[in-house]
Amino acid sequence: MTDERTRVLERVASAVPDAATLGRPVRVGVDGTDGAGKTTFADELAVVLRASGRAVLRASVDGFHHSREVRYRRGRTSPEGFFRDSYDLDALRTVLLDPLGPDHVGPRRVRTAVHDHTTDTDPGTPWHVVDDATVLVLDGIFLQRDELRSVWDLAVWLEVPFAQTYARMAVRDGCPPDPDDPANARYREGQRLYLAACAPAARADVVVDNSDLAAPRLLRAP
Numbered sequence: 001m002t003d004e005r006t007r008v009l010e011r012v013a014s015a016v017p018d019a020a021t022l023g024r025p026v027r028v029g030v031d032g033t034d035g036a037g038k039t040t041f042a043d044e045l046a047v048v049l050r051a052s053g054r055a056v057l058r059a060s061v062d063g064f065h066h067s068r069e070v071r072y073r074r075g076r077t078s079p080e081g082f083f084r085d086s087y088d089l090d091a092l093r094t095v096l097l098d099p100l101g102p103d104h105v106g107p108r109r110v111r112t113a114v115h116d117h118t119t120d121t122d123p124g125t126p127w128h129v130v131d132d133a134t135v136l137v138l139d140g141i142f143l144q145r146d147e148l149r150s151v152w153d154l155a156v157w158l159e160v161p162f163a164q165t166y167a168r169m170a171v172r173d174g175c176p177p178d179p180d181d182p183a184n185a186r187y188r189e190g191q192r193l194y195l196a197a198c199a200p201a202a203r204a205d206v207v208v209d210n211s212d213l214a215a216p217r218l219l220r221a222p
Contacts, residue, residue, distance in 0.1 A: 001044065004215040009041075012206055013048045015222045016135060017153045025057075025100040025108065025134040027151055031143040031200055032158030033191045035165030035172070037210045041158060042139035054135050061140025063113025064092040068120050082190030083197075087140075088115065089147045097151045100136055108132070141191070144200040157204035159219065160211050162188065 030042040074081035113125040162179040170177035207220040
């Protein structure tokens with residue numbers, strides 16, 4: 001990890017609220033378009049937080065996909081279907097986010113995944129109890145949809161242009177590197193629906209330009 005990246009991650013970690021002050025676990029969402037580098041950034045943020053002595057629970061919205069039947073009910077090429085139907089946000093809130101919130105009473109029992117999209121089944125992820133000092137770091141797309149906006153104690157947005165994200169995904173996933181290729185339409189336009197409807201960069205507490213993975217730039221922080 002470069003010095004520049006370490007400095008940005010440490011600055012973001014310093015913005016994570018104190019669980020003792022909140023009196024409950026902290027919920028951090030690392031948001032961005034596909035290919036923005038969310039999983040790596042969240043993993044590295046977790047490392048920095050743990051190094052400072054904080055307990056961290058890592059999860060991804062990808063553990064909360066809807067079934068294929070629901071994901072593709074508007075058709076396999078539908079951008080609206082990608083935006084609105086990809087994830088089971090009710091399950092995400094019920095089994096992970098809300099038990100960590102201020103209104104929860106009783107043991108904070110959570111699951112970090114309820115659906116494996118590759119097998120289209122429940123992966124059997126166990127329940128476990130989270131203590132009040134824990135920081136949840138959850139990565140994923142669409143994390144600042146209206147249904148989730150109120151849950152984050154810190155929302156991070158990774159800003160990367162589509163030209164860069166699709167170049168990354170071409171290597172990672174084998175998709176066409178041109179964002180405007182028709183094969184990318186469902187995902188590109190679905191994410192544009194999100195950007196237009198939710199303005200996630202404006203909603204986020206922290207904005208990081210993650211275009212250069214070796215030298216990210218902090219654009220906004222508390």
